[in-house]
Amino acid sequence: MTLATEEHLRLLPKVELHCHVEGASRASTIADLARRHGVALPADNPADLYRFTGLNQFLAIYDVICSSLRTADDFRRITYEALEDGAAAGVRYREMFFSPGFVIRLGVDVATVWDGMRAGLLDARRDLDIACRLVLDFDKPSGVAHAEAMAEFAGAQDRDLLIGMGADSVERGIDHRAFAAAFESAARLGLHRTIHAGEDGPVDNIAAAVHELGCERIDHGFRLLDDPVLTGEIVDRRIPLTVCPTSNLMIANVIADLAEHPLAEQRRLGVLATVNSDDPGMMQFDIADEYVAVADAFGYSLEEMEQISLDGIEASWAPDEEKRALRARFEREFGELRGRFGLSARV
Numbered sequence: 001m002t003l004a005t006e007e008h009l010r011l012l013p014k015v016e017l018h019c020h021v022e023g024a025s026r027a028s029t030i031a032d033l034a035r036r037h038g039v040a041l042p043a044d045n046p047a048d049l050y051r052f053t054g055l056n057q058f059l060a061i062y063d064v065i066c067s068s069l070r071t072a073d074d075f076r077r078i079t080y081e082a083l084e085d086g087a088a089a090g091v092r093y094r095e096m097f098f099s100p101g102f103v104i105r106l107g108v109d110v111a112t113v114w115d116g117m118r119a120g121l122l123d124a125r126r127d128l129d130i131a132c133r134l135v136l137d138f139d140k141p142s143g144v145a146h147a148e149a150m151a152e153f154a155g156a157q158d159r160d161l162l163i164g165m166g167a168d169s170v171e172r173g174i175d176h177r178a179f180a181a182a183f184e185s186a187a188r189l190g191l192h193r194t195i196h197a198g199e200d201g202p203v204d205n206i207a208a209a210v211h212e213l214g215c216e217r218i219d220h221g222f223r224l225l226d227d228p229v230l231t232g233e234i235v236d237r238r239i240p241l242t243v244c245p246t247s248n249l250m251i252a253n254v255i256a257d258l259a260e261h262p263l264a265e266q267r268r269l270g271v272l273a274t275v276n277s278d279d280p281g282m283m284q285f286d287i288a289d290e291y292v293a294v295a296d297a298f299g300y301s302l303e304e305m306e307q308i309s310l311d312g313i314e315a316s317w318a319p320d321e322e323k324r325a326l327r328a329r330f331e332r333e334f335g336e337l338r339g340r341f342g343l344s345a346r347v
């Protein structure tokens with residue numbers, strides 16, 4: 001068993017499938033945009049902007065971020081910067097969520113959001129060594145009509161840029177099965193489907209997602225192991241979880257210590273559980289930090305961390321040819337890094 005240094009894990013090539021554009025925004029950028037648009041912020045110093053102790057406070061700051069985003073260029077900027085920061089953390093491929101429900105409530109049109117994000121994505125594809133596609137998350141508390149409208153909107157965009165539909169925000173008090181028609185529309189329009197489920201809500205929300213909403217992935221899935229039969233099905237069908245261990249600690253507060261996280265047990269049982277950061281800007285904790293924390297909490301070897309990275313490729317919605325190319329590149333880079341750190345080749 002080879003143990004990797006922190007530096008090695010930071011440099012490891014990675015895939016990230018659970019990261020929100022808004023939550024990846026830099027505090028300094030939000031402070032700048034708020035000033036420009038005359039929006040009052042709860043903290044004068046950008047460094048104090050992203051301080052929270054739980055989900056409700058987190059969502060309140062999320063609203064502050066969204067109230068600072070008005071123009072297409074604002075959305076272009078946060079998208080591009082999120083990808084700059086992702087590339088710096090070793091991410092080579094990312095499927096990134098955006099959640100227009102928050103800004104639609106504030107009077108910004110979804111087309112404005114998309115125009116900006118699309119531009120940011122295209123600029124990043126030109127400039128940066130990170131491939132990315134976006135996934136539109138509807139806001140569950142905004143209801144069924146909003147979900148349907150978001151499916152229709154997403155379905156009408158370029159599929160190579162906007163690859164899927166998901167859903168986020170709170171789980172409590174939400175009837176997940178009510179979104180079946182919206183997910184059916186998304187499927188009919190050729191969109192991939194995922195949903196935040198079993199984060200601070202019950203495992204039944206994961207069952208609903210898989211059995212009634214036709215979701216191909218589960219975001220978080222923290223509570224999956226509460227249902228061993230469902231776990232077996234998720235293993236057999238290779239339905240990926242996009243797990244965000246530190247987010248569960250910092251935002252959902254469902255664990256007190258990373259070592260209590262079910263990620264290790266999920267992976268031991270054969271679940272295709274990937275590792276992601278969720279909201280790296282707001283948490284001031286990116287996927288490179290996450291890899292270091294996960295390896296430390298579970299005593300994972302370098303081999304296991306490389307496998308986690310490769311599992312991200314399998315769990316992604318990239319076209320098969322792109323997956324093959326990513327795998328070949330990752331294998332090559334794993335070898336180069338091992339050489340650089342004086343370690344034997346991967347077997």
Ligand SMILES: [Zn+2]
Nearest residue numbers: 020168196278
């Ligand atoms: Zn999330």
